[in-house]
Amino acid sequence: MLMQELVDLLKCQVILGSEFMEGLEVTACFAADLMSDVLAFSRPGSLLITGLASIQSAHTADVADLAGILFVGGKTPAEPVIALVRSQRIPLLTTEMSMFEACGRLYASGLEPGGRP
Amino acid sequence: MNESRWSTGEPRVPWEGAEILYSESFQIVGDDFEHGGEAAAKIKAMLKQFGLDTAVIRRLSIANFEAEMNVIMYAREAEMQLQVLPTAVRVILSDRGQGIPDIAQALQEGYSTATPQMRQRGFGAGLGLPNIKRNTDEFEIVSTPGVGTTLRYTIHLQG
Numbered sequence: 001m002l003m004q005e006l007v008d009l010l011k012c013q014v015i016l017g018s019e020f021m022e023g024l025e026v027t028a029c030f031a032a033d034l035m036s037d038v039l040a041f042s043r044p045g046s047l048l049i050t051g052l053a054s055i056q057s058a059h060t061a062d063v064a065d066l067a068g069i070l071f072v073g074g075k076t077p078a079e080p081v082i083a084l085v086r087s088q089r090i091p092l093l094t095t096e097m098s099m100f101e102a103c104g105r106l107y108a109s110g111l112e113p114g115g116r117p
Numbered sequence: 118m119n120e121s122r123w124s125t126g127e128p129r130v131p132w133e134g135a136e137i138l139y140s141e142s143f144q145i146v147g148d149d150f151e152h153g154g155e156a157a158a159k160i161k162a163m164l165k166q167f168g169l170d171t172a173v174i175r176r177l178s179i180a181n182f183e184a185e186m187n188v189i190m191y192a193r194e195a196e197m198q199l200q201v202l203p204t205a206v207r208v209i210l211s212d213r214g215q216g217i218p219d220i221a222q223a224l225q226e227g228y229s230t231a232t233p234q235m236r237q238r239g240f241g242a243g244l245g246l247p248n249i250k251r252n253t254d255e256f257e258i259v260s261t262p263g264v265g266t267t268l269r270y271t272i273h274l275q276g
Contacts, residue, residue, distance in 0.1 A: 033239060034240075034242050034244075035240055036242050036244035036245060039179045039182065039244075039248055040179075040244060040247075040248050040251065044171075050239075052239045054238050054239065055150075055151060055154065056150075056238045056240065057239065058154075059155075059157065059182060060154075060239070062154075062161065063154075063158070063161060063178035063181070063182045064178075064179060065175050
């Protein structure tokens with residue numbers, strides 16, 4: 001799925017990354033609020049879906065080589081989080097949808113689990 | 118109090134006297150959640166510049182991040198030393214803190230003494246030390262309750 005299609009599907013706000021989103025594909029997602037789970041089980045290149053808008057979520061996306069971050073449930077990241085993700089040059093999205101609804105729509109659209117225990 | 122020690126993996130490079138191509142140390146301050154992850158991020162950027170294999174960088178970065186968060190959650194302060202060797206990358210992390218009374222218990226997935234504040238950051242689920250073990254080829258813990266803990270872990274660059 002194109003990242004732009006995901007943005008439309010989940011009615012996302014694009015906080016960062018619109019300039020390199022053209023043609024960008026997402027094939028897999030990993031959803032968790034527990035960063036240790038993301039670090040343990042995610043596959044590189046997956047989109048991180050989380051309701052945890054802390055600086056640690058941004059560091060997790062970096063060290064685990066994830067393709068972008070989607071904050072669900074209307075969570076708005078603070079400025080230091082946005083600044084860190086900007087330096088990582090990956091997309092940062094938010095949606096008002098819940099974790100369940102966002103994941104359900106993406107799974108139904110054919111996206112794969114980006115890792116498993 | 119007594120020192121306790123635990124280790125896994127087959128040591129390939131001696132800790133003393135090995136050829137070190139590059140070494141740098143980073144300070145970590147306990148309870149400093151706002152900066153938790155910066156040491157791991159700096160080391161990752163450095164290793165990328167050195168041109169190391171991306172899978173090796175990812176494994177070491179995950180171990181470093183978990184270890185760094187452990188310091189922030191449980192210790193007063195620590196020094197994280199990166200060493201790049203011809204055949205391995207390794208980290209020595211020495212903290213001043215409460216120590217680990219029972220290392221075997223701390224290594225069990227799900228065992229945790231975390232507070233709600235730690236869990237709000239997405240950590241403290243009892244996966245830190247197991248995640249370090251999972252991502253490294255050699256891993257040693259030496260801890261003295263009331264004094265501190267030293268972690269040493271290594272990832273081999275070949276075979």
